[in-house]
Structure formats: structure tokens, C-alpha cells
Amino acid sequence: MELTYAEENYLKAILRLTVPPDYTVSTNSIAAHLGSSAASVTDMLKKLGEKELILYQRYKGASLSETGNRIATSLVRKHRLWEVFLVQSLGMTWDEVHDIAEELEHIKSDQLIERLDAFLGYPKYDPHGDPIPNAKGKYTLRSQIQLTESVPGQEAIVIGVRESDNSFLRHLSEKGVAIGKTIKIIGHDLYDQSIRLTIDNQELSLSGKVAQNILIKLI
């Protein structure tokens, strides 16, 4: 199927924002992620739904179909392989390559990407440490990381916990931390390993011990 750049970008956005437990993405979160209006997103979701690239119900959000997931994953593969090329072959730095890879990922040619993969030596991770899906779309999920592995400035979604005893969970809910919440890392304290972050525009601090048990997905 021939997709436009816009359609491809929406699929990628939905994949990025997809998190457990329901794997459903809201209109507003897509709009915020892409920097466009909610109305534009609705229009596109209708179109992607008709093409059966996503499952979409009015007012209920969207999730990727099998086809949509395959296409979005292949875009991630292309994006990350190109990033490796830009750093490894052309000597660019990891912070210079994102925007260029954002354009390169849309080049349509399976042969090209398979040859690029071979040329680069079948790398498993991109320069940011994110895993590169193989030609079949399989990859080791490393996009799920511990909160302690985050870097200041990053935005992420809370997707789970590594411990589930009641006192821990109660502590989290008191702080306003819940699965599905979007967070933004402010910084790591060098002395006590605590992490400052914002949730719902509220600033708060979590101890290193707590942060270690919170799983997030970068967005």
C-alpha cells in the first residue's frame, strides 16, 4: 500500500504512544505529540481506520492493526538504521541525526534498507541505544526502561512497576504516579540519587529506590 508521509508519521506516532494495558491511544495525545490540532488528528484517524491500518471508534481512541503495526515498525527500523549510518559512516554526532533520519525513513525501497542493514553490519541498536527491529519486525524490547535510566529533559509514559506490594503502590498513588501518566524528567540528584520530575504540571521528587521500580517508555 502506498502511504503518504503524513499517514506514515501518524502510524509512527501511534506506535510510540502505545502503552499497556489497553494499547489504545487518544486523539489529544497524538495531537500533542505531533504538534497539530485535535481536529486534524480526528480526520486522519478516520482515514487510517478506513484503510484498516488502525482500529478506530469515535470518541474511543485508536490502536494499530496488524498491518499498521508492521508498517510503523518498519519505519522505526528505517529510522534507526539511517541513524547508525549517519553516525557510524558519516561521523555525525547522535544529537545531529534525528531530524535527518526523520526524512530518510520515508524513502521507499525494501532493497535499499536491506542492503543498508548489511552494509552497516546488521546493527542491533541505534546511536541512542534503542533497538533496531529486524526485517521481520522483531526486536528486543528495550524501549521499556527503569526511571533511574532516564535523562533530564526526556518525556516518558509510566508503563509499569517491577514490584507490586501495597505500600509501594500506595506511595506512588499519593505522589500522583500512575500507569499511563506522562512525565518529564527534570534532573537526577547526584547525592541521594533521587529524581525530580513533573506529572500533570506538578513538580515532585522520587527517591532512587522508588524510581528503580518504575518502568517507563520514552516518547
Add this chain to the structure above:
Amino acid sequence: MELTYAEENYLKAILRLTVPPDYTVSTNSIAAHLGSSAASVTDMLKKLGEKELILYQRYKGASLSETGNRIATSLVRKHRLWEVFLVQSLGMTWDEVHDIAEELEHIKSDQLIERLDAFLGYPKYDPHGDPIPNAKGKYTLRSQIQLTESVPGQEAIVIGVRESDNSFLRHLSEKGVAIGKTIKIIGHDLYDQSIRLTIDNQELSLSGKVAQNILIKLI
């Protein structure tokens, strides 16, 4: 200036079709080259004229401005450098790379293209033998070739002659050969070096001696 893909493709088409003596390109020839309608071309020429990328007068055709020429040449540079990469680094064959380079040439990053140039070892010619403009847009004009150097199937425009004595020119006009005419090569005769080609859907044959003195530009 931020140009759309369509605008860039029009500039490239105009550069390709530009030939002596007047360096002016007609609406219809652009339409034929791009496979679009004359009306669409007129619309775009108006827009490019307003942006001062071309000089355009209604009913009189278009020619590239200095800026337009610079941009179009830089697109040719990108296209040919990417073709070298695809063949030299990825091992593709010269006939597989054109369409992919057609997409890659639009990636916007000066840093990228300069690094790619260095990575490839500052090649002077692409896999088809066409010269690659340097970062300043300079290149050895080899797109002008003798008719004897053509290959069956190629289409070209007659852009000049290497000899200009009267009997030669009279011979040409009798055959229907004139500057600005579009020709298509049918084949080279192995015994007498004569060349068969079509002009205005008329099939004709030119002797090797004559062909040697006709300069063409591939399209």
C-alpha cells in the same frame, strides 16, 4: 528558502531541458517531461516566477534565475552523489539507483551532503558517467556529448554542432535535424558506424561522420 518537493522537481526539470541558444524552456516540454498537464505547469511557473526562482513571461516560456539555477544544480549534485553511494557502498547496479536517488535528493541538510561527498571520496562522476557538481555548483559539462556516444533507447535534445560549414548544415536540415529537436536513439550499426534514430516520429539514419559532429544532451 524552503521549497516543496514539487517546486524542486520543476526546477530540476527546467535545468534538464535548458539548451542553447536561448536557454528558454516551453510549458509543453516541461509537461511532457514530468508527465503532467500544461495547465499544471503554467500554475507552477507562475509561482516559481513570483519567488524569483525563474524568469517567466506568459506565453514566452521560462528560464532559471541565478538562485533557481543554484538550487537545481544542488539537486543534481545530491542526486548523483546518492547514486554513487547506492552503487559504490551498497552494491546496487546503475539501473536500479535512479528512482531511489530521485527521492534521496530531496533530503534537506547541507551537512549531510558534504559529509556524504567526503565519505565517498569526492567522486567526480556518477555511475552513469554524468559529472557531479561540487559544493559551489561547478562541474565539467559532460552532459553535452557527441551523438556517436549515445546508447540505444536514450532520448536527447540536439544542442549544437562541432562543425559549421554549409554543406554539413544543409545535410542536417534535409534530414530534419535542427537545434532543439528531440531525438530517440534506435541503434548503432556495427559495420558502418551509422546511427538510426527518430525525430518527430520519423525514422532516419545518420552516418558516423555526421553523427560525430552533432552534440546532444541526454534527457
Add this chain to the structure above:
DNA sequence: CAAATAATTTAGTCTTATCTAAAATTTATT
């Protein structure tokens, strides 16, 4: 659980790039 708030969709516009059909202009021909 009803009212208030938030999220989402619909309706109506705009821009870019395309098209066809009709009108205008230029070029060729008799």
C-alpha cells in the same frame, strides 16, 4: 447523579498541487 469540565468530533476554510474544458495567444500555412 446531575452539573461542570474535558475530550473529541463536525462543519466550514485554506493552501498546495493536480486535473479538464474553454478561452486567449502565438506560430505556421496557404
Add this chain to the structure above:
DNA sequence: AATAAATTTTAGATAAGACTAAATTATTTG
């Protein structure tokens, strides 16, 4: 040079992707 033919432009539509403002549906809160 007048008319015919070819070329080019204008006029009016369409589709994709975006927007704002208004309407609708869902969620939260008192």
C-alpha cells in the same frame, strides 16, 4: 496577411492535510 493549427493560459473542480470555532460525547466532581 488572413486563417488554421498549435501552444499556452484561465476558469472552475478535486483531493490531501491542515486550521478554528462550534457542537457533541465522555468523564469528573460536588
